[in-house]
Amino acid sequence: xxxxxxxxxxxxxxxxxxxxxxxxxxxxxxxxxxxxxxxxxxxxxxxxxxxxxxxxxxxxxxxxxxxxxxxxxxxxxxxxxxxxxxxxxxxxxxxxxxxxxxxxxxxxxxxxxxxxxxxxxxxxxxxxxxxxxxxxxxxxxxxxxxxxxxxxxxxxxxxxxxxxxxxxxxxxxxxxxxxxxxxxxxxxxxxxxxxxxxxxxxxxxxxxxxxxxxxxxxxxxxxxxxxxxxxxxxxxxxxxxxxxxxxxxxxxxxxxxxxxxxxxxxxxxxxxxxxxxxxxxxxxxxxxxxxxxxxxxxxxxxxxxxxxxxxxxxxxxxxxxxxxxxxxxxxxxxxxxxxxxxxxxxxxxxxxxxxxxxxxx
Amino acid sequence: xxxxxxxxxxxxxxxxxxxxxxxxxxxxxxxxxxxxxxxxxxxxxxxxxxxxxxxxxxxxxxxxxxxxxxxxxxxxxxxxxxxxxxxxxxxxxxxxxxxxxxxxxxxxxxxxxxxxxxxxxxxxxxxxxxxxxxxxxxxxxxxxxxxxxxxxxxxxxxxxxxxxxxxxxxxxxxxxxxxxxxxxxxxxxxxxxxxxxxxxxxxxxxxxxxxxxxxxxxxxxxxxxxxxxxxxxxxxxxxxxxxxxxxxxxxxxxxxxxxxxxxxxxxxxxxxxxxxxxxxxxxxxxxxxxxxxxxxxxxxxxxxxxxxxxx
Numbered sequence: 001x002x003x004x005x006x007x008x009x010x011x012x013x014x015x016x017x018x019x020x021x022x023x024x025x026x027x028x029x030x031x032x033x034x035x036x037x038x039x040x041x042x043x044x045x046x047x048x049x050x051x052x053x054x055x056x057x058x059x060x061x062x063x064x065x066x067x068x069x070x071x072x073x074x075x076x077x078x079x080x081x082x083x084x085x086x087x088x089x090x091x092x093x094x095x096x097x098x099x100x101x102x103x104x105x106x107x108x109x110x111x112x113x114x115x116x117x118x119x120x121x122x123x124x125x126x127x128x129x130x131x132x133x134x135x136x137x138x139x140x141x142x143x144x145x146x147x148x149x150x151x152x153x154x155x156x157x158x159x160x161x162x163x164x165x166x167x168x169x170x171x172x173x174x175x176x177x178x179x180x181x182x183x184x185x186x187x188x189x190x191x192x193x194x195x196x197x198x199x200x201x202x203x204x205x206x207x208x209x210x211x212x213x214x215x216x217x218x219x220x221x222x223x224x225x226x227x228x229x230x231x232x233x234x235x236x237x238x239x240x241x242x243x244x245x246x247x248x249x250x251x252x253x254x255x256x257x258x259x260x261x262x263x264x265x266x267x268x269x270x271x272x273x274x275x276x277x278x279x280x281x282x283x284x285x286x287x288x289x290x291x292x293x294x295x296x297x298x299x300x301x302x303x304x305x306x307x308x309x310x311x312x313x314x315x316x317x318x319x320x321x322x323x324x325x326x327x328x329x330x331x332x333x334x335x336x337x338x339x340x341x342x343x344x345x346x347x348x349x350x351x352x353x354x355x356x357x358x359x360x361x
Numbered sequence: 362x363x364x365x366x367x368x369x370x371x372x373x374x375x376x377x378x379x380x381x382x383x384x385x386x387x388x389x390x391x392x393x394x395x396x397x398x399x400x401x402x403x404x405x406x407x408x409x410x411x412x413x414x415x416x417x418x419x420x421x422x423x424x425x426x427x428x429x430x431x432x433x434x435x436x437x438x439x440x441x442x443x444x445x446x447x448x449x450x451x452x453x454x455x456x457x458x459x460x461x462x463x464x465x466x467x468x469x470x471x472x473x474x475x476x477x478x479x480x481x482x483x484x485x486x487x488x489x490x491x492x493x494x495x496x497x498x499x500x501x502x503x504x505x506x507x508x509x510x511x512x513x514x515x516x517x518x519x520x521x522x523x524x525x526x527x528x529x530x531x532x533x534x535x536x537x538x539x540x541x542x543x544x545x546x547x548x549x550x551x552x553x554x555x556x557x558x559x560x561x562x563x564x565x566x567x568x569x570x571x572x573x574x575x576x577x578x579x580x581x582x583x584x585x586x587x588x589x590x591x592x593x594x595x596x597x598x599x600x601x602x603x604x605x606x607x608x609x610x611x612x613x614x615x616x617x618x619x620x621x622x623x624x625x626x627x628x629x630x631x632x633x634x635x636x637x638x639x640x641x642x643x644x645x646x647x648x649x650x651x652x653x654x655x656x657x658x659x660x661x662x663x664x665x666x667x668x669x670x671x672x
Contacts, residue, residue, distance in 0.1 A: 052565045073571030085562035089584040098580070099570030146570070158562075 002064070003028040003186040004049060004154055009058035011041075011048060018044050020210045021058070026188065028153075031180050033197040034190045036207035037233070042190045045207070046156050049188065051075050063153055073102070075154075078147025082159040084139040086131035092142050093127040096149050117145040120179070137168045144179070157189040161196065173199060194234055198222070206230045224351070228358035231281045231351055237315055239281045239351075240325050246278040246352060246361065254280050254352065257321030261298045265348035269360055277355035280347075284315060287327035287345045299344030307335055316341075421445065421640035428636050444637035448645055452638050454625035461642050464622030468602055468649075470533060471618055475540035476597040479548055482541065483593065484586060487552025488578050492564050502553065509546035517610060524611065531613030539611045540601050548593055555589040556582065591660040599650040619646050 006024040010017060019041050026032050034042040047053040049060055051072040059068050067075045086095050096117060100110045118124040121141045131139055140160060147155055160176075161169045177200055180187055191197055197204050198218045205215040206229075214226045225231035231239050244256035252263040261280065293299045302325070306317035309331065316335060317326050327343055329335065352361045416433055421444050423437040450460040489495075490502050520539065521530060529535035559582075567577045608618040623646045627639045 047565070050565075050569060052568060071571075072565075072569045077569065079566065079569045081562040081566060083560050083562050085560060085566040087563070087567070087581055098567075098572075102571035102576060143566075146566070150570075 001028045002026070003030065003062070004188065005059075005061040006045070006049065007059040007061070009045070009048060009060065010056050011044060011053065012056040018210050019048070019055075022210070022212060024205060024212065024215070026186055028186055029184045031177075031187045031189065031200055031202045033201035033204045034188065034207055035192065035194060035197040035204050035233075037192060040207040041210040042192075042207045043158055046079075046158055046188060046190050049075075049154075050077055050079050050156050073099070076152045077154045077156055078150040078152045079156040079158065080140070080143045080147050080160045082162050084131070084143045084163070086139055086142055086146075088131055091128055091130055092123060092134070092145075095131065095142055096127075096145050099146065099150055113149040113151065117148040120148065120182070121145050136164050137172060140164065140172060144176075148183075153186060155185050155187045157187065157191075159190055159192070162191070162193070169196075176200065194236065198234075206233060208233075223349070224360070225281075226360050228279060228281070228353045231353070231360075235283055237284050237326055237328075239283050240287075240327075241353075242280045242282070242320065242323050242325070243355070244278060244280060244321075246275060248275045254278065254347070256280065256323070259300065259321050261347055263347050263352065265297060265346065266350065266352060267348070268352075274354075274361065278361060279353045279355055279358075281351040281353060282325075282345055283349075284326045284328045286349045287325075287343050289327060289329055289341055289343045293342045293344030296344030296346055298347060299342060301340050301342050304335055304337055304339040304341060307337065318343075417640045417644060421448075421637050421644060423637055425633070425635065425637065444635070445641040445645070447635070447638045448626070448642035452626045452635075452642060453629055454622050455629070461619060461622055461626065461645055464617060464619035465645075467612070467616050467622075468618040468620070471536050471540070471608070471612065471616065472598060472601045475537045475544070475601050476594060478537060479541040479544035479597055480590060480593050483545060483548030484552045484583070484590070485578065486545070486549040487554075487556050488582055489574075490549070490553050491556040492561075492577070493574065502549075505546050505549055507546075509550070513543065513606060517606075521610065531611065531616075533612070533616050536607060536612040536616065539607050540597075540604070543607070544597055544600070547596070551589060551593055551596075552586070555586065559585065588660070591657060595653055595657055595660075598653050602649050 002025055004024070004026040006022060009019055009022040009024075011019040022045065024032075024045075034045060036042045044053065048055050049062075051067065051070060055068070059066060061067065062075055062077065065076075072079075087098060090098065093114060096114045097110050100113060105113075114127070115124075118127060121144060123138065123141050123145060126134060126138060126142070131142065134142065140163075143160070157176075161172055164172065173196055176189075180200075189196075189200060201218055203215060203217055204221050206213045206221060208229050214221055214230045221230060222234055225234060228241070232241070242256050244254055246263070247253050247255065248268075252266065252268070254261040254263055287293075288296055300320060302318040302320055304316055304318055308315040308317070311331065313328050313331050314333065314335070315326055316329055317324060318341075319325060325343075335341070353359060354361055419435070419437055420428060420433075422440045422442070424439060424441055424443070427438055448460055449462050451458055452460045454464075486505075490498055524530040524535050524538070529538065563581060564577060567581045572580060602618075603620065604618070605620045605624065609621045612618060612621075623642050626642050
């Protein structure tokens with residue numbers, strides 16, 4: 001069943017279109033992540049769904065009800081903000097019950113819901129404290145609790161972990177996932193952190209320039225990005241892009257300087273790929289080296305130019321056909337600048353993009 | 362090794378006295394000529410303001426015969442508080458000889474309602490302009506701020522005509538309305554900037570929690586506005602208390618504020634000029650704003666800083 005449906009949503013500020021005829025369909029109980037760089041419109045979209053921004057065109061349906069003109073409180077949503085946005089003069093309990101008091105719920109019901117939220121989020125001992133007496137992680141828990149007590153179908157998260165340090169962020173990330181598994185609510189989560197997106201999402205909507213570029217499972221987005229933007233945005237360290245030409249006639253091949261990469265194992269979108277200028281995208285972690293490289297459909301010996309040890313593994317930079325190429329090797333491998341090493345990859349796992357449009361071929 | 366470094370330093374900096382002790386810990390503080398200059402300036406400016414105050418206080422505690430001797434700086438030989446009592450109860454303004462006390466109560470009656478009404482209006486204005494932008498809100502705000510630069514004298518005559526046509530000229534409500542109107546530009550600016558500096562997500566969270574225009578204002582914004590309200594109260598109390606022009610024009614004779622009565626006492630042309638009473642009356646009039654600054658000094662600074670620090 002559809003939980004949130006965004007239909008042809010457009011938002012204009014004067015003549016600037018921030019969101020352009022955007023469509024999004026979220027199934028009940030799904031965890032959706034809106035992912036994109038700053039200014040791509042992901043938070044704006046979330047604010048439109050919440051009813052905090054008036055839209056210029058289109059419709060928003062939540063649980064089958066058209067809420068396009070409804071007030072935020074009548075949309076059946078709860079929202080968690082990046083800066084926590086706790087009411088500073090109220091205790092934790094006051095923060096949790098504020099919305100319920102506004103809805104004129106009976107006192108016993110309020111107490112029951114606050115107690116349940118406090119139990120789920122383990123903030124029971126903090127109920128009497130003011131937000132200023134809480135740590136960042138505790139504040140964000142209270143902010144989540146404020147959405148929880150509203151007993152709503154849809155949770156909206158606006159970069160909820162961005163203000164926390166790295167350790168707390170990974171802890172709360174797991175906790176949000178646990179919360180989703182326990183409550184099974186629909187959740188829409190905005191972030192610019194691809195790790196959060198990959199780990200939390202059932203489906204990711206990658207946004208850029210006010211449009212959704214790709215909306216699919218994390219695996220598909222990682223392995224089969226629809227265009228060069230998505231390919232470059234997802235994955236760390238980033239995908240290698242090698243400029244060249246693709247030849248579809250006969251055995252499809254990718255020509256890169258003096259080399260040619262056989263593309264017979266590559267699944268072209270549609271029928272045979274067109275010929276012309278193209279970009280070959282290969283993820284650093286998909287490039288094998290040493291003995292494993294020899295068995296790959298494409299292999300070459302390259303020079304080691306820069307070595308970046310990252311602890312768990314090491315990123316090596318070299319050149320292939322005059323273009324920069326990075327690949328991962330295990331941390332234990334002794335490598336120094338100037339060494340020669342055999343690398344190879346399977347073009348079936350690579351991506352080929354059209355040079356001008358950036359679309360996947 | 363360290364000896365090498367020391368000699369190297371000595372060689373590169375000839376003439377510089379190399380301390381026998383190795384530099385370690387806090388750097389020793391020296392009194393520089395600049396600092397002496399700063400202190401001189403501060404002391405001179407303090408004297409500049411304190412000497413007249415000193416003369417006023419000692420004169421107000423002297424009897425008239427002692428004042429006629431002309432020893433301006435001397436402490437009173439026979440201290441008396443009679444001039445203070447006269448200033449408060451018996452000094453003559455024109456034909457009435459009731460001292461300043463009626464003026465004091467008039468000033469209270471003008472200041473208290475004017476401060477409350479203007480701050481209530483301005484805080485709602487600032488809140489609405491920040492969080493509920495409507496069509497033309499920016500234009501309205503621009504006009505309001507422009508109002509802060511309009512010289513008062515320009516609008517006095519139209520205001521007299523306007524107020525008298527509705528029967529409020531020369532009355533207590535009339536002067537309160539005038540003070541409220543003239544306080545609006547600066548106070549709205551103050552509150553708007555304060556609310557604009559609060560995190561906007563707080564407002565959004567309250568909206569999601571189902572609070573409306575007044576709900577957000579009273580339950581979220583107002584409790585957070587204490588520092589800026591204190592600043593506004595200080596500005597308004599001192600401004601309205603010290604006002605002379607509006608008081609003399611719009612209050613009407615029975616409601617003349619303390620400043621107007623002080624002027625009448627000091628400028629009375631008949632009889633002996635009672636310097637001690639005049640001095641006492643002046644200090645009494647200035648006492649209220651002075652007390653406000655002393656009591657709320659810390660709040661005042663905190664309020665100004667609160668506008669600069671993010672939520």
